[in-house]
Amino acid sequence: MLLHGLGATGRLNWLTAFADLAERYHVVAVDHRGHGRGIPTRRFRLMDCADDVVAVADALGIQKFIAVGYSMGGPIAKLCWSRHPGRVRGLVLCATARHFTSRYPVLTRAVLPGAVVGARIAPKLVMSQIIEGMLRDISSPEAKEYVRREMSGADPAALAQATRAVLRFSSRDWASSIEVPTAVVITTRDTIVPTRRQYALAAAIPGAKQFEVDGDHFACARKQTGFVQQLVAACDHVNLAAA
Numbered sequence: 001m002l003l004h005g006l007g008a009t010g011r012l013n014w015l016t017a018f019a020d021l022a023e024r025y026h027v028v029a030v031d032h033r034g035h036g037r038g039i040p041t042r043r044f045r046l047m048d049c050a051d052d053v054v055a056v057a058d059a060l061g062i063q064k065f066i067a068v069g070y071s072m073g074g075p076i077a078k079l080c081w082s083r084h085p086g087r088v089r090g091l092v093l094c095a096t097a098r099h100f101t102s103r104y105p106v107l108t109r110a111v112l113p114g115a116v117v118g119a120r121i122a123p124k125l126v127m128s129q130i131i132e133g134m135l136r137d138i139s140s141p142e143a144k145e146y147v148r149r150e151m152s153g154a155d156p157a158a159l160a161q162a163t164r165a166v167l168r169f170s171s172r173d174w175a176s177s178i179e180v181p182t183a184v185v186i187t188t189r190d191t192i193v194p195t196r197r198q199y200a201l202a203a204a205i206p207g208a209k210q211f212e213v214d215g216d217h218f219a220c221a222r223k224q225t226g227f228v229q230q231l232v233a234a235c236d237h238v239n240l241a242a243a
Contacts, residue, residue: 001053001065001080002029003073005095006166007159009036013070013220017228021235028065030056032076034158044161046072046169050079054087066238068092068231070220071193072162074201075169081180090238091178091205094185094231095217097197098204099170175204181241182208183234185227192217209237 002021004013010029014021021027031038032049039052053076057065066089069077074096081088184202188195202208211234215225 001057001067001077002027003049003053003067003069003076004029004032004035005071005073006162007035007154008070009038009154011036013073016221016223017231020228020232024232025066025235025239026062028056028060028062032072032162034155034162036154040155041158044158044165046075046165047079047083049076050083053080054084057087063087064089066090066092066235066242068094068235069096070094071096071217072166075166075171078171078175078178081178082174085180088180089242090181090183092183092185092231092234092238093201094220094234095187095190095193095198096201097193098172098175098201099197100167100193172204175201176206178205178208181238183211183238184208185211185213185230185234187213187215187217187219187227189214189216189219209234211237 002010002014002017004010009031014029018027018029030053033039033041033052034044041048053067057063064087067077067080069075069092071094074093077088077091077093081091182205184198184205186195186198186202187193190198199210202210211230213219213225213227213230215222215227219225219227220231
């Protein structure tokens with residue numbers, strides 16, 4: 001089960017990895033609430049996203065799965081385990097942490113009072129600003145159009161709520177109780193989720209194995225970073241340990 005990061009979609013987050021993972025596994029990527037083609041919501045909560053993942057598994061007849069979470073998907077994956085422990089065979093946690101802080105103005109604005117109200121009053125304007133911000137470092141016109149299409153269904157109010165939920169999340173008190181096989185994929189040039197917090201997450205989970213990627217927080221979208229190879233290796237490790 002591939003669980004994407006804040007503001008992304010399943011296809012945006014995992015596009016470069018689908019083919020390699022599908023050679024080994026039955027792969028399912030979801031869009032979380034308020035993101036892409038995800039369920040519309042008036043109140044975004046990470047625990048609801050975790051319950052949604054299990055509901056998707058139920059609908060597909062999947063009894064147990066490995067939860068693979070990127071950034072925001074990391075908390076959702078961990079919540080899948082804590083709320084539905086019998087369903088999760090293992091965890092692969094990528095570019096994520098036990099807790100988060102905001103280092104970017106766009107994230108800070110999203111948690112200010114009135115951000116959700118403003119997004120509901122002028123959703124097209126807010127969504128346009130979010131999308132253009134994501135496109136800033138993309139040069140290919142085809143790639144820009146793909147991102148615009150993927151992001152077009154997102155709800156800016158839900159994205160503001162999701163940002164707030166991520167920044168308030170913490171598993172510091174219970175990450176050490178995770179007892180399923182776990183791999184942590186660490187993006188060593190990350191400035192959004194500081195690398196030290198990614199290492200701290202790996203150290204907190206008993207037996208967690210580390211896989212390092214020489215890339216920043218957007219390494220998942222760049223084949224040259226080696227992210228896909230390390231992701232596959234992490235999934236293989238967890239799958240073998242859970243057998």
